[in-house]
Amino acid sequence: MRKKLKVGVIGATGMVGQNYLRLLDRHPWFEVTYLAASLNSAGKKYKDAVAGRWVMRSDIPQDCRDIVVEDAGKVENAIGKCSLVFSAVDMDKLAIMALEAEYARQGFAVVSNNSAHRSTEDVPVMVPEINYDHLKIIPQQQKQRGWNKGLLVVKPNCSIQSYVLPIHALIKAGYSIDKMIVTTLQAVSGAGYPGVASIDMIDNIVPYIDGEEEKSEIEPRKVLGKVEDGKIIPDESIKISAHCNRVPVTDGHTACCSIQFAGKKPEINEIVDIWRNFTAVPQELKLPSAPIPPMVYRDEVNRPQPQKDRDIGNAMTVTVGRLRKCNVFDYRFVGLHHNTVRGAAGGAILTAELLMAQGYVK
Ligand SMILES: NC(=O)c1ccc[n+]([C@@H]2O[C@H](COP(=O)([O-])OP(=O)(O)OC[C@H]3O[C@@H](n4cnc5c(N)ncnc54)[C@H](OP(=O)(O)O)[C@@H]3O)[C@@H](O)[C@H]2O)c1
Known part of the structure; x- marks a missing residue:
């Protein structure tokens, strides 16, 4: 059996973040090991951070309930905990651009739902059934930015x-x-x-x-x-x-x-x-x-x-x-x-699966 890839979710407490946790529960290739959000949630167990605002129809996945939520801005806290992060933070665009690039610089594969990097020329905007071949830009992206194994791909807007x-x-x-x-x-x-x-x-x-x-x-x-x-x-x-x-x-x-x-x-x-x-x-x-x-x-x-x-x-x-x-x-x-599955978390998970299947994430 394939060893599961350790993944994190930044913005894990929000609407899209909750969908990630629901969809990643018992995922055959991925295991959630890192959760992060704003300072309002940091330091709390996930179940306490979302108390009163868990909006999924299923319960909080058992494996995530007691994970202590980290401050998403402290990228160094993710090191050693996961290799890939799904980004579902909602912050100022420039702050998101910087944060996602910092995760990639520190060696993480970043798959984002946010619009901040959608017009960045070397960042593919992925709908895996359409532009699976855009992933071939990754080696050039890494070279241009001096990233070792980090990479950054995004999802398009949920409307399209x-x-x-x-x-x-x-x-x-x-x-x-x-x-x-x-x-x-x-x-x-x-x-x-x-x-x-x-x-x-x-x-x-x-x-x-x-x-x-x-x-x-x-x-x-x-x-x-x-x-x-x-x-x-x-x-x-x-x-x-x-x-x-x-x-x-x-x-x-x-x-x-x-x-x-x-x-x-x-x-x-x-x-x-x-x-x-x-x-x-x-x-x-x-x-x-x-x-x-x-x-x-x-x-x-x-x-x-x-x-x-x-x-x-x-x-x-x-x-x-x-x-x-x-x-x-x-x-x-x-x-x-x-919109929150195909248009957000589900589409991003499919993109991460494609990254793995094509050897961009190991
Ligand atoms: N909803 C959709 O259908 C959809 C579809 C596609 C894309 N998107 C995009 O996905 C992103 C998340 O959307 P959402 O609907 O899930 O939003 P949301 O429900 O408002 O959740 C926002 C998340 O961002 C975190 N956050 C806010 N400020 C932060 C900060 N300064 N530092 C770190 N984390 C911070 C929040 O943490 P706290 O709980 O700790 O505040 C929460 O986890 C947005 O960029 C949105 O445009 C949404």
């Missing part, structure tokens, strides 16, 4: 998975997307805990999420880009216009999309076949968190729905539906994924 995976499948099948308009309906869990005030969310929709539209428009281009000369070069050919809304749903981000192709256009049946038959490297490698299939197309006219579809494939599968002609662009469809 439900439309970038379907788009990627079409590109992989030989089609080009010229432009798309995306309206996202984003769950409250995406705002962390306690998140948006309940009085703003009950019986309401908030048509603004700070910084989200920019991320939803720019990050897909980097995910769909290519590695060249030690940088990720974004695919600037796709133009995206995003409207991001916070809606009173607990988990599951929905995206209503209109797309226009550049050049030849597939027929509706062909698109459905492409989506239904899509598979990728994480599935071929049988990574423990890789959903099979990665994408589901539903024929029912009223799907996908967060309540019914977010948990498919252990909440890692993207569900697509309602593909039809568009009166303005070529086609429209609806995509859905679980």
Whole structure:
């Protein structure tokens, strides 16, 4: 049996951090040995640090309850306790950039959920089914930064998975997307805990999420880009216009999309076949968190729905539906994924599995 890799979670007490602990419980390759958060939690046993704010439906994993939470800023405390850290801290962006780079400098593989490093040229923004080959930048990243075995990779914004995976499948099948308009309906869990005030969310929709539209428009281009000369070069050919809304749903981000192709256009049946038959490297490698299939197309006219579809494939599968002609662009469809799993902790764990499977983390 493979010896488990010791991993840590920084920002372990928050919404995404709690999802990490839930998903890493009895993980076949990883063992949680280091937990860190702010000074408010440091020095407390994990179970006491999250008392009254553990929001998962399952209990705190037995193996983590008594781990004493460290101050995430004291990187030296992690040395010897783990080799890889998942970062889910919510702090000032510059502070996060510095903190994550410091973990990497001190020899840790860092897989981050934060946006701070998403536009850093030598840091891949990973959706493992799409840009698994972006990991080849790591030796150049380490050389450029003088890191010995440390490395830094990030996850994209939690809004984009439900439309970038379907788009990627079409590109992989030989089609080009010229432009798309995306309206996202984003769950409250995406705002962390306690998140948006309940009085703003009950019986309401908030048509603004700070910084989200920019991320939803720019990050897909980097995910769909290519590695060249030690940088990720974004695919600037796709133009995206995003409207991001916070809606009173607990988990599951929905995206209503209109797309226009550049050049030849597939027929509706062909698109459905492409989506239904899509598979990728994480599935071929049988990574423990890789959903099979990665994408589901539903024929029912009223799907996908967060309540019914977010948990498919252990909440890692993207569900697509309602593909039809568009009166303005070529086609429209609806995509859905679980934002704190596929869009955050689960997607990052899948990335860490890919790092291990490809030998970047030993
Ligand atoms: N929620 C989502 O769906 C989602 C999806 C993708 C990405 N993200 C990103 O993931 C990160 C975490 O989000 P979240 O929703 O889990 O936020 P959250 O629930 O507010 O949790 C924030 C975490 O950061 C820690 N923290 C805050 N200030 C800190 C400091 N100065 N030093 C060290 N740790 C500090 C907190 O520790 P204490 O408990 O000790 O204060 C807590 O563990 C954010 O960057 C967010 O943008 C979230």
